[in-house]
Amino acid sequence: MREPQAGYTEEFEVNMGPQHPSTHGVLRLLLRMDGEIIKNAEPHVGYLHRAIEKICENRTYPQCIPLLDRFEYVTSMSTEEVFCLAAERIAAIEVPERAEYLRVIMLELNRIASHLIFLGTFSLDLGAITPFLYCIRERETIMDLFEMTCGQRLTYNYIRVGGVSQDIPEQFLPLARKFVDTFQARVDDYEALLTENPIFLARTKNVGIVNKQVCLDYGASGPVLRAAGVEWDLRRDDPYSIYDRFKFDIPTGTVGDVWDRYMVRVRELRQSNEIVRQALDQLPTGDIKAKMKPLFKPPVGEVYARIENSRGEMGCHIISDGSTKPYRLKLRGGSFCHTQLIPEVAPGIMIADLVAMFASLDVILPEVDR
Amino acid sequence: MRLELSPLLKIIGDWITSLGLPTWLVDLIEMCGAAAMVMGMAFLIILFLVWWERKLSGHFQQRLGPMRTGWHGWLQTIADGIKLFQKEDIIPKTVDRKVFYWAPVVCFASSFAALACLPWGKNLWPTDLNIGILYIFAITTFVVISLLMAGWSSNNKYALLGGMRAAAQIVSYEVPLTLSVLGVIVATQSLSMVAIVGAQEKVYNWFIFRQPLGFLIYLIAATAETNRAPFDIPEAEQELVAGFNIEYSGMKFAMFFMAEFLNLFLVSAVAVTLFLGGWHGPFLPSWLWFLLKAFFIVFVIIWFKWTYPRLRVDQLMEFCWKFLIPLAFLNLIVAGFLFR
Amino acid sequence: MADSGTIIRLLVEKFPTQVEAIELNPKQTAVQIDPKIVAAFFEFIATHPDLKMAYLSSISGVDMTTNIDIVYFISSIEYKHKLTVRTKVDRLGGRIDTISTVIKAANWFEREIWELFGIEFVGHPNLTQFLLPDDWDEEHPMLRDWTGRNFVKMPEMGG
Numbered sequence: 001m002r003e004p005q006a007g008y009t010e011e012f013e014v015n016m017g018p019q020h021p022s023t024h025g026v027l028r029l030l031l032r033m034d035g036e037i038i039k040n041a042e043p044h045v046g047y048l049h050r051a052i053e054k055i056c057e058n059r060t061y062p063q064c065i066p067l068l069d070r071f072e073y074v075t076s077m078s079t080e081e082v083f084c085l086a087a088e089r090i091a092a093i094e095v096p097e098r099a100e101y102l103r104v105i106m107l108e109l110n111r112i113a114s115h116l117i118f119l120g121t122f123s124l125d126l127g128a129i130t131p132f133l134y135c136i137r138e139r140e141t142i143m144d145l146f147e148m149t150c151g152q153r154l155t156y157n158y159i160r161v162g163g164v165s166q167d168i169p170e171q172f173l174p175l176a177r178k179f180v181d182t183f184q185a186r187v188d189d190y191e192a193l194l195t196e197n198p199i200f201l202a203r204t205k206n207v208g209i210v211n212k213q214v215c216l217d218y219g220a221s222g223p224v225l226r227a228a229g230v231e232w233d234l235r236r237d238d239p240y241s242i243y244d245r246f247k248f249d250i251p252t253g254t255v256g257d258v259w260d261r262y263m264v265r266v267r268e269l270r271q272s273n274e275i276v277r278q279a280l281d282q283l284p285t286g287d288i289k290a291k292m293k294p295l296f297k298p299p300v301g302e303v304y305a306r307i308e309n310s311r312g313e314m315g316c317h318i319i320s321d322g323s324t325k326p327y328r329l330k331l332r333g334g335s336f337c338h339t340q341l342i343p344e345v346a347p348g349i350m351i352a353d354l355v356a357m358f359a360s361l362d363v364i365l366p367e368v369d370r
Numbered sequence: 371m372r373l374e375l376s377p378l379l380k381i382i383g384d385w386i387t388s389l390g391l392p393t394w395l396v397d398l399i400e401m402c403g404a405a406a407m408v409m410g411m412a413f414l415i416i417l418f419l420v421w422w423e424r425k426l427s428g429h430f431q432q433r434l435g436p437m438r439t440g441w442h443g444w445l446q447t448i449a450d451g452i453k454l455f456q457k458e459d460i461i462p463k464t465v466d467r468k469v470f471y472w473a474p475v476v477c478f479a480s481s482f483a484a485l486a487c488l489p490w491g492k493n494l495w496p497t498d499l500n501i502g503i504l505y506i507f508a509i510t511t512f513v514v515i516s517l518l519m520a521g522w523s524s525n526n527k528y529a530l531l532g533g534m535r536a537a538a539q540i541v542s543y544e545v546p547l548t549l550s551v552l553g554v555i556v557a558t559q560s561l562s563m564v565a566i567v568g569a570q571e572k573v574y575n576w577f578i579f580r581q582p583l584g585f586l587i588y589l590i591a592a593t594a595e596t597n598r599a600p601f602d603i604p605e606a607e608q609e610l611v612a613g614f615n616i617e618y619s620g621m622k623f624a625m626f627f628m629a630e631f632l633n634l635f636l637v638s639a640v641a642v643t644l645f646l647g648g649w650h651g652p653f654l655p656s657w658l659w660f661l662l663k664a665f666f667i668v669f670v671i672i673w674f675k676w677t678y679p680r681l682r683v684d685q686l687m688e689f690c691w692k693f694l695i696p697l698a699f700l701n702l703i704v705a706g707f708l709f710r
Numbered sequence: 711m712a713d714s715g716t717i718i719r720l721l722v723e724k725f726p727t728q729v730e731a732i733e734l735n736p737k738q739t740a741v742q743i744d745p746k747i748v749a750a751f752f753e754f755i756a757t758h759p760d761l762k763m764a765y766l767s768s769i770s771g772v773d774m775t776t777n778i779d780i781v782y783f784i785s786s787i788e789y790k791h792k793l794t795v796r797t798k799v800d801r802l803g804g805r806i807d808t809i810s811t812v813i814k815a816a817n818w819f820e821r822e823i824w825e826l827f828g829i830e831f832v833g834h835p836n837l838t839q840f841l842l843p844d845d846w847d848e849e850h851p852m853l854r855d856w857t858g859r860n861f862v863k864m865p866e867m868g869g
Contacts, residue, residue: 012527014527014528036531036683036684045840045841046839046840046841046842046843049841049842051851053852054851054852089736090735090736092736123679126679126680127600127602127678127679127680128677128678128679128680129427129431129676130430130431130676130677132431133431133432133433134431134432137432193677194679197678197679199600199678199679199680199681200679202681202682202685203679203680203681203682203685216764216765216787217764217813217814217815218814218815219765219766219767219813219815230787232787237790238785238790238792299735300735301734301735301736302734302735302781302794303734303735303736303738304767304768304781304783304794306767313767315767315768315783317768317770317781317783319772327772328770328772328773330768330770332767332768336818336819337815337818339818340814340815340817340818350682350683350684352603352680352682352683353682369841370841
């Protein structure tokens with residue numbers, strides 16, 4: 001038994017996770033703490049490793065798509081899009097106009113749904129439970145739109161190599177227009193509840209700052225990078241699909257604190273709404289899938305395709321050896337680099353701030369583990 | 371000791387006296403009867419409050435809350451109680467057994483004991499201590515001890531963190547809590563709850579109009595005392611996964627749960643007594659007025675919880691020591707001049 | 711902004727024998743480099759004023775049965791140009807210098823390749839268990855000839 005000494009304190013290790021309400025997914029953070037201050041945070045990942053890349057080496061290209069849905073399930077459309085983009089670039093397939101517009105509509109609606117989940121879980125982690133329910137209410141309309149198109153609410157299997165799998169039904173356009181018209185007012189509602197609230201500001205301003213240099217060093221992308229002040233959006237800077245036909249702003253922050261990351265995503269909600277509106281206005285008639293052979297066999301090639309996901313840069317590296325199956329499929333999600341930021345930013349902050357910072361990074365663990 | 375009884379209870383009291391039993395036995399029966407009535411009232415209130423919080427939170431969040439257990443789910447609390455009652459009482463091997471057992475008991479007992487001093491209506495108070503309000507604040511401080519007992523004995527880092535935070539928070543907020551009611555005490559020149567209510571017979575005499583700042587400070591400090599959002603750091607689910615009561619299950623957990631709601635009612639009832647005129651009011655019976663006013667304050671506190679995010683521990687302390695306490699002192703000085 | 715030809719020219723000028731341009735389908739700026747200069751190479755392209763490529767997108771390992779290819783994808787935020795860098799390492803017991811001292815983002819990418827392919831990154835600060843379970847005692851699973859733990863090959867489809 002140790003003799004009690006005057007003024008003796010000791011650091012102790014706490015495991016946050018793997019089962020924990022506020023690590024978004026199954027993440028284990030080994031924290032070494034001195035009272036309430038964190039001295040060191042070490043992320044342990046791998047709880048969700050399902051070997052998707054290995055399995056896909058053994059599946060034909062269309063068979064890979066449902067597996068990729070599960071890679072990043074909150075924005076499944078993005079995962080399918082990046083994979084199909086890569087395959088189409090290798091095989092030099094041109095996607096018809098209508099299919100491109102449908103893809104953009106689905107991608108942006110998915111981005112809105114993903115940011116709504118971020119808003120909800122972020123405020124939940126800060127203790128404000130009510131905005132979560134409001135965001136879910138909005139997301140239900142988007143889920144309805146997806147369900148009437150492809151039959152699924154979360155993992156869509158909709159975007160295929162060469163186009164999309166099905167055309168939208170006739171109830172889609174009126175419901176989508178109604179959603180787009182009412183959504184701006186709803187975003188104002190969420191902002192009224194949180195943005196000017198002094199408690200919210202005290203919890204988020206100047207907390208968890210990830211400045212520009214750290215972001216660039218660690219390959220951060222998406223809202224995390226934009227919140228630090230770097231105006232980098234792959235839809236504009238490495239263009240893909242038909243994004244050059246739409247007018248949209250790219251919101252950026254200044255400091256890179258939690259509040260900036262929150263504001264960037266809230267503003268992106270409005271911008272995505274605008275893109276959906278423009279796409280619905282410009283939607284042409286036509287084919288929804290390019291004319292291809294029944295069994296997709298791309299030529300030999302190698303490409304890395306990247307798109308702007310709601311979490312950052314989502315990349316897909318495909319090596320094709322001329323057969324029906326990809327020789328190597330490597331996926332890269334934005335959260336992979338963002339989780340690396342934690343040991344850099346965590347030392348010196350309190351647990352409550354770590355929770356707020358981690359929630360604002362909007363990390364989805366399956367992206368990290370695959 | 372003599373109990374003040376309303377007419378109906380007086381008849382029962384007279385009948386017991388007429389049985390010709392020794393005085394000490396009559397007194398004992400009266401005391402036990404009063405305690406039983408207060409206990410019954412406490413459980414009924416807990417029953418109601420648990421259901422009401424769930425309904426309110428549901429409606430704030432655009433959903434319905436409990437709907438299946440009885441009409442609009444009013445039997446939900448009973449269902450919860452039955453569930454908790456028949457759950458396995460898991461006691462980890464490494465806990466400090468005695469302290470672990472006694473922590474929920476101390477918590478519940480201290481909240482419950484404070485109910486003895488409240489004026490529930492006209493001539494309807496179990497006892498009229500002449501140090502009423504001081505007694506209530508003193509006995510509710512036992513809650514801090516019970517939270518520390520729970521946190522320490524659980525032998526769990528999360529529980530320890532939660533217990534420490536709770537102790538720091540509650541002890542800090544005791545200061546503005548007590549200071550804010552000093553204005554009322556200066557005005558009525560008495561610590562007795564009955565006397566304070568007596569001084570508020572007319573509506574324009576209610577202390578909420580004469581001491582608005584005191585009322586606001588009291589409301590904020592009371593929310594912090596009961597560990598409710600935005601001050602619910604000790605049980606911040608997202609950070610510490612239930613904090614100090616992480617190792618409790620079954621009936622012990624139920625006792626903490628009930629004690630929290632009882633505490634909530636208690637601070638609201640004290641607010642009503644001190645600032646909102648107690649049981650005074652036209653037409654309706656006095657106890658009904660008391661309950662209505664108390665539940666209105668409970669409603670406001672529940673409303674806080676489901677609207678605001680949570681403060682961080684050091685921000686909470688800063689708010690208390692650097693903002694509320696100076697304001698409370700200011701209030702006291704002004705009250706001292708006003709009510710000379 | 712440097713176009714593809716300029717980038718290749720600058721790189722070949724700096725490392726004449728160790729860097730060569732390669733053709734890939736689809737067309738992209740791609741080079742094959744000698745694994746021995748990997749750290750110097752990335753240092754060069756990060757600091758050269760016309761290149762400034764320090765934004766790492768991904769590092770993949772590919773098992774080509776005779777050796778393992780490591781493919782780096784890097785781009786520039788200022789100039790918006792990108793580069794594909796390929797290099798070859800030995801299959802079993804292969805070693806290559808780490809670039810995590812130059813580009814911090816490479817840290818976890820290299821850790822994953824070490825764990826799944828068995829390439830050792832010399833100088834890496836933290837080559838420890840990452841994605842696989844703690845009690846994994848078999849070979850590196852992403853190698854093409856790995857057969858273990860109920861690995862079932864799907865039947866070939868028509869055509």
